[in-house]
């Protein structure tokens with residue numbers, strides 16, 4: 001048993017940047033939430049591999065601290081080489097953020113089976129493969145009191161399903177369980193793993209939903225007790241906290257960030 005004990009607030013006093021010197025891989029880095037996570041990680045002192053199937057723009061102020069990698073995460077043949085290239089570039093890996101995801105709509109009778117498969121390919125299978133490929137590097141970096149951290153951007157709908165989104169809901173439920181399983185299986189080897197379950201966050205994914213359904217942002221906001229949609233940087237703040245040793249005893253959690261909205 002190789003359980004790590006990280007105590008003492010004293011260790012963290014005076015540590016200005018919570019991810020100073022850390023190497024982090026972020027997927028979905030070209031998307032609304034992914035861009036905010038890349039920027040927040042760099043602001044907190046990390047060097048970031050910014051992975052997406054399209055070239056992720058380097059957010060303002062990141063310079064060479066954010067290195068874009070183009071990869072289709074649904075391609076099973078390219079995962080190991082992606083991790084190898086990232087390690088070559090960054091040196092090692094202490095954090096993995098699974099943020100790439102796709103939304104597919106429809107209840108079980110309406111949904112096209114290709115959409116079902118697409119949701120699972122990105123939201124579940126790609127996360128499983130990337131975690132599997134990254135674990136050896138994460139084990140190697142979790143020495144001493146420092147744990148390595150996996151953060152999966154799941155969804156509130158993975159906890160409580162929203163009507164008419166069976167593939168998205170159930171794929172996000174699967175990835176919450178996958179992430180908790182990693183926490184249970186590999187905690188003793190220095191891995192923390194947590195899911196973030198956002199509600200409505202104003203990104204291109206939600207803008208496209210508003211456009212498709214003809215809903216106004218104000219109508220969506222009216223269902224949220226805080227009276228507005230969330231912002232990508234608010235999800236990014238929680239992500240950098242979970243990546244950092246400030247969250248040293250948080251593992252196996254699924255944390256909602258929803259403005260107190262209830263679905264279902």
Ligand SMILES: NC(=O)c1ccc[n+]([C@@H]2O[C@H](COP(=O)([O-])OP(=O)(O)OC[C@H]3O[C@@H](n4cnc5c(N)ncnc54)[C@H](O)[C@@H]3O)[C@@H](O)[C@H]2O)c1
Pocket residue numbers: 027028029030031032033034051052053054071072073074098099100101102103122153154155156197198199200201202203204205206
């Ligand atoms: N926006 C919200 O309200 C909201 C709510 C709950 C959960 N989420 C989750 O947050 C994450 C980010 O969402 P977002 O709103 O920023 O969406 P987004 O569409 O802006 O970004 C998703 C990114 O994933 C990338 N991606 C998709 N398939 C890929 C693949 N096969 N290989 C590599 N990259 C791929 C896309 O290119 C895109 O840049 C997703 O997992 C989403 O399910 C978002």
